[in-house]
Amino acid sequence: MSRPLENKLALVTGSSRGIGAAVAARLAREGAAVIVTYASSAERAEAVVVDIRREGGEAEAVGADLGSPDGVKTLIASIDGAFGGRFGGRLDILVNNAGTVGYGPFLDQPDDAYDKHFNVNVRAPIALAKETGRRMAKAGWGRIVNIGSAFGEAAPMGGVTLYVATKFALHGFTRGLSRELGPFGVTVNGVQPGPIDTDLSPNEGTDEHAAMVKLTSVGRFGKVEEIAAAVAYLASPEASFTNGENLTVDGGWNA
Numbered sequence: 362m363s364r365p366l367e368n369k370l371a372l373v374t375g376s377s378r379g380i381g382a383a384v385a386a387r388l389a390r391e392g393a394a395v396i397v398t399y400a401s402s403a404e405r406a407e408a409v410v411v412d413i414r415r416e417g418g419e420a421e422a423v424g425a426d427l428g429s430p431d432g433v434k435t436l437i438a439s440i441d442g443a444f445g446g447r448f449g450g451r452l453d454i455l456v457n458n459a460g461t462v463g464y465g466p467f468l469d470q471p472d473d474a475y476d477k478h479f480n481v482n483v484r485a486p487i488a489l490a491k492e493t494g495r496r497m498a499k500a501g502w503g504r505i506v507n508i509g510s511a512f513g514e515a516a517p518m519g520g521v522t523l524y525v526a527t528k529f530a531l532h533g534f535t536r537g538l539s540r541e542l543g544p545f546g547v548t549v550n551g552v553q554p555g556p557i558d559t560d561l562s563p564n565e566g567t568d569e570h571a572a573m574v575k576l577t578s579v580g581r582f583g584k585v586e587e588i589a590a591a592v593a594y595l596a597s598p599e600a601s602f603t604n605g606e607n608l609t610v611d612g613g614w615n616a
């Protein structure tokens with residue numbers, strides 16, 4: 362595999378498992394030094410780092426709860442000291458991947474569910490994009506990739522209304538910010554996965570899982586590597602003319 366991301370620093374939020382772990386591994390394979398982040402699964406994050414290093418890549422793990430502004434501050438601070446300060450505070454690639462979902466009828470959701478969904482899925486990506494976007498604009502190059510959802514464009518089923526609201530918001534943020542950072546050589550794009558086999562999605566054998574499979578045209582859940590491939594394209598130097606796109610990788614869900 363070629364290494365188009367050599368000498369680039371990437372921050373992938375929520376990369377202790379699931380889609381984020383696959384994205385971190387893929388970017389590292391392409392040459393980037395990767396900051397792997399987690400909320401509480403320190404051991405899983407360390408395992409991701411160990412796997413990346415075993416393959417000859419570079420990675421470090423940082424813990425930060427993105428449900429609070431302090432978590433965002435922690436991640437920003439980690440950029441300065443990353444890899445012995447070798448990047449001098451520069452961040453080349455931000456992948457806003459960490460996300461949360463609560464399943465169940467909207468009318469039964471507790472009041473604190475609003476804050477949880479919006480803090481993690483919307484506020485943290487926006488705050489991270491602001492702080493890192495400044496650094497990218499100053500450097501004249503950067504890539505921001507927001508992991509949205511097929512639920513950021515349509516709501517073909519109920520039970521995830523707050524999640525849908527946050528992913529529509531993230532979709533709009535991607536488009537708006539692309540207009541502002543494009544002139545500085547910084548692209549802002551999104552990837553909108555359909556159902557992907559991770560801890561966040563319903564387990565195989567449940568009614569929800571079967572309903573989601575039916576909504577695809579390929580008749581299956583996607584793999585984390587299929588999302589990582591889309592992120593790798595958007596993060597690459599080759600994607601320099603792609604800006605403000607929300608790339609749908611959903612097995613035909615929203616066709």
Ligand code: NAP
Pocket residue numbers: 374375376377378379380381398399400401402403405425426427428432457458459460461481508509510511553554555556557558559560561562
């Ligand atoms: P996952 O397997 O549940 O992993 C979630 C990741 O986010 C973990 O690394 C977790 O850290 C981190 N995270 C969760 N809450 C956090 C918080 N408060 N602060 C900091 N980090 C936090 O999820 P996934 O399925 O890979 O999803 C990744 C992204 O893809 C999300 O934005 C999700 O909305 C989106 N997506 C997923 C699917 C799907 O079907 N799986 C479909 C469409 C979109 P810990 O390990 O420490 O908890």
